[in-house]
Amino acid sequence: GVATMTATTKVAAAVLCLQACISPILSLPMQVTVNQRAVECLYDKVEKDEQVTMSVFILSGPELKAMATLEGPVAPLDVDSGSALLDATERFRRGERFGEHTIMESKVDFEHLQASFESEDDEEEEEIPENEGAAARRERVQRARAKARERRQREQARQEDTQQKIRSAGETFQTTIQAKSAGWYRACVRGTWYQIVAEMEMRKSSEFGFDKKTGHVVSYDDKAMKEQEKKMAEDTASQEEGVEDKDFESTRAQLGRLRRLLNEIEKKQTKERHRLMVHKATNEHSHSRMVLSSLLETVVYMVITGFQVYIIRKWFSGAPILGR
Numbered sequence: 001g002v003a004t005m006t007a008t009t010k011v012a013a014a015v016l017c018l019q020a021c022i023s024p025i026l027s028l029p030m031q032v033t034v035n036q037r038a039v040e041c042l043y044d045k046v047e048k049d050e051q052v053t054m055s056v057f058i059l060s061g062p063e064l065k066a067m068a069t070l071e072g073p074v075a076p077l078d079v080d081s082g083s084a085l086l087d088a089t090e091r092f093r094r095g096e097r098f099g100e101h102t103i104m105e106s107k108v109d110f111e112h113l114q115a116s117f118e119s120e121d122d123e124e125e126e127e128i129p130e131n132e133g134a135a136a137r138r139e140r141v142q143r144a145r146a147k148a149r150e151r152r153q154r155e156q157a158r159q160e161d162t163q164q165k166i167r168s169a170g171e172t173f174q175t176t177i178q179a180k181s182a183g184w185y186r187a188c189v190r191g192t193w194y195q196i197v198a199e200m201e202m203r204k205s206s207e208f209g210f211d212k213k214t215g216h217v218v219s220y221d222d223k224a225m226k227e228q229e230k231k232m233a234e235d236t237a238s239q240e241e242g243v244e245d246k247d248f249e250s251t252r253a254q255l256g257r258l259r260r261l262l263n264e265i266e267k268k269q270t271k272e273r274h275r276l277m278v279h280k281a282t283n284e285h286s287h288s289r290m291v292l293s294s295l296l297e298t299v300v301y302m303v304i305t306g307f308q309v310y311i312i313r314k315w316f317s318g319a320p321i322l323g324r
Contacts, residue, residue: 029055029199034066034191041188042202043085045077046179051205053217054187056108057172061196064110064281066189070175070202071103073183085184099181108173108189110278171271172199176216225263229256 032040046052054070075088076098092098179185187202203217211218218226232252 029057029201031059031197031199032189034189034196034198036191036193036195039188039190040198040200041186042200043074043184043186044202044204046072046182046185046204047206048179048182050179051176051210051217052179052185052187053174053176053201053203054104055172055174055199055201055203055216055219056189057199058108058110059197059199059277060281062194063192064196064278065192066108066196066198067105067192068108068173068175069103069105069188069190070177070185071101071105071188072179072185073098073101073181074186075184077182077184079184088184089186098183102177102180104175104177106173106175110173111282174214174216221263221266225259228259232256 030042034040042054044052052070052072054068056066056068058064058066074092075085079085079088088098185202187200189198189200201220203219205217208218208220208223210216211222232255
């Protein structure tokens, strides 16, 4: 006969059943090398009123700067071959349009991510009269408190405004547009005067969904996690003999929390890896600029010193170079 399953065995069976729904979330963005003053692009078909998000992170290069452009339509929706797409984009470059044009262009700079919050200059303190009465003292204290409160409010408002304009180190640059016309859209990264290596993604809401909180299309990782949770929700204990619904539901809830926790850890690891790469590149660039600056200062100092020695020698040798 069949032996009775213990609670531990039941839970183990439920775990094995649910593990089939869990697979590692691996979504590596496309890594491209952008040569000096060159352009690298991703293309995709987009329907009208669809949301499109472009994400960029510059991994390395003498200068962690580039120009990011998300635009379209650059070709009609019925274009299906690479040669036809190339021909349409060339016509687009010459001025032909295939619908209402939408474009978002931004300068991406990963070397200046942090902002320093400089305080306002201290205002001059009000002089205290020698024979100040009690009423005058109360009025002076009230004025001082009002000024201090206004100064704190201005400082806080300035810090909040600055914080909205910067990204913390490790975060990718993202921009989103809504397609006004159907067609082929492209996300491009244009290099500056140096070669760079960048990670690029182009996502559309019809495939990934739109996150109203962030204002961008859902990422690959979040979409994969939602799909796994959906598969787990569709699984039932009836598929495994001897597994009770109570044990199965408890195990599924625990695995769901574990999956979300692992996803958050993966996001933090990616952000930390990006942060370290940015800091390493920034430190190398700062060191190179410091060495170049020191070398230039040394050359200028040597030239000035040599010129001074030449003038002094001419002076004492009796030459009329400086007059008598």
